Amino acid sequence: MSTSHEASWSIGELAERAGVTVKSVRFYSDLGLLPEAFRSGGGHRRYAPEALERLRLIRSLRALDLPLPEVRRVLEDEEAAGRVLEDAVAGRLRELGDELKTLRWREAALRLVRECPPAQRAERLRLIGAVSTPPSTAPLARFWRAWLPPRMPAPATAAFLEVAVPQPPDEPDPAQVLAFAELHAMTTAPCPDGRQPQPEVHRVAGARGAAALYAGLAEAYGIADPQLRRAREPCPGEALDAYVAAYADAYVGRDTREFRRLLAARLATGPRLDRYWELTAVVLTPPGGRLEPTPGSADAWLRAALERDNAEAA
Known part of the structure; x- marks a missing residue:
C-alpha cells in the first residue's frame, strides 16, 4: 500500500478517532487484523485512513461477540464475506440460545429452592444438582433403550423415543425443573435386581413384532388424544379397537371377547411406569396450563376403557 506521510495517522491518532484505546489498536495490529501502512523512521506504526473503517468493522463484529477466528475470516475473505458473516452470526446465535436456556433453568432452579419448605431443600438440591445445565435427555433415552426389546429396528426405536422422552422447555417454571430432575433421578437409579422389568x-x-406393536399403540394413542383433551371418561370405541388390535397383532391373535379379557389380565400384572408419565406431563405442560396428554396417560385411559368394555360385556 502506498500512502503519504500526510495521509497517515499514528497509533494514538487512530485510537482517538475510533474511540478505542491504544492497547486495542496494538492488539489487533499484532494479530494481523489491522495492517499498518508503514513504520516511521523511528519505528512507530503509521496507519492509512482506511484503517479507521476496518477498525470500526472489527469492533462491530466483536460487539456481536464473534470470536477472533471468525472476525479474521470475515476480513480476509472479501468475496465470501457475506456468507462467512451469516454463518458466524448463526453459530453465535445458537451458542447464545444455549446460554440463555442455561440461565433460565438456573433461575427456575434457584426459585425452586427458595420457595420450598426448609425441610425439603436438601433433597431438592440433591435432585437438581445431578442434572446438567442445559439439561440433557440422554439418561432418559438410555433408560428407554434398555426397556425396549434388543435389536428393535432403529427407525421404530427413534419413533418411540421421540414421544417417550420429553424435551425440556426453554423457559421452565420451578415445577418443570423439579419434574425433570425427578425423571433424571428415576431413570438413572439402579434397578433393584440389576435389570429393568420387561413387559x-x-x-x-420379539424385536420386530414389538416395533409393529408400538406403531399400532401410537395410532391408538392418537385416536384417544382428543378424548383425553376433552376429559372424557374412558369408553369403548375406535381408539380401544385400535389398541386391542395392536396387541392382537403382537400376540398373533384375533380381537375376540376372550382375547380382550386375557389382554386386560396381562396388562394388569405388567410393569407400570405411571410416575414417569405423570412427571413427563408436568415437563411438557406450560406454566398454568392443563396437563398435556402423554403416551402413558393415553395408555391408562385405554386400559380403563378395556376394563369397562369387559365389564359391560360380562
Whole structure:
C-alpha cells in the first residue's frame, strides 16, 4: 500500500478517532487484523485512513461477540464475506440460545429452592444438582433403550423415543425443573435386581413384532388424544379397537371377547411406569396450563376403557 506521510495517522491518532484505546489498536495490529501502512523512521506504526473503517468493522463484529477466528475470516475473505458473516452470526446465535436456556433453568432452579419448605431443600438440591445445565435427555433415552426389546429396528426405536422422552422447555417454571430432575433421578437409579422389568409382550412379539406393536399403540394413542383433551371418561370405541388390535397383532391373535379379557389380565400384572408419565406431563405442560396428554396417560385411559368394555360385556 502506498500512502503519504500526510495521509497517515499514528497509533494514538487512530485510537482517538475510533474511540478505542491504544492497547486495542496494538492488539489487533499484532494479530494481523489491522495492517499498518508503514513504520516511521523511528519505528512507530503509521496507519492509512482506511484503517479507521476496518477498525470500526472489527469492533462491530466483536460487539456481536464473534470470536477472533471468525472476525479474521470475515476480513480476509472479501468475496465470501457475506456468507462467512451469516454463518458466524448463526453459530453465535445458537451458542447464545444455549446460554440463555442455561440461565433460565438456573433461575427456575434457584426459585425452586427458595420457595420450598426448609425441610425439603436438601433433597431438592440433591435432585437438581445431578442434572446438567442445559439439561440433557440422554439418561432418559438410555433408560428407554434398555426397556425396549434388543435389536428393535432403529427407525421404530427413534419413533418411540421421540414421544417417550420429553424435551425440556426453554423457559421452565420451578415445577418443570423439579419434574425433570425427578425423571433424571428415576431413570438413572439402579434397578433393584440389576435389570429393568420387561413387559411379557416384548418376549412374545420379539424385536420386530414389538416395533409393529408400538406403531399400532401410537395410532391408538392418537385416536384417544382428543378424548383425553376433552376429559372424557374412558369408553369403548375406535381408539380401544385400535389398541386391542395392536396387541392382537403382537400376540398373533384375533380381537375376540376372550382375547380382550386375557389382554386386560396381562396388562394388569405388567410393569407400570405411571410416575414417569405423570412427571413427563408436568415437563411438557406450560406454566398454568392443563396437563398435556402423554403416551402413558393415553395408555391408562385405554386400559380403563378395556376394563369397562369387559365389564359391560360380562
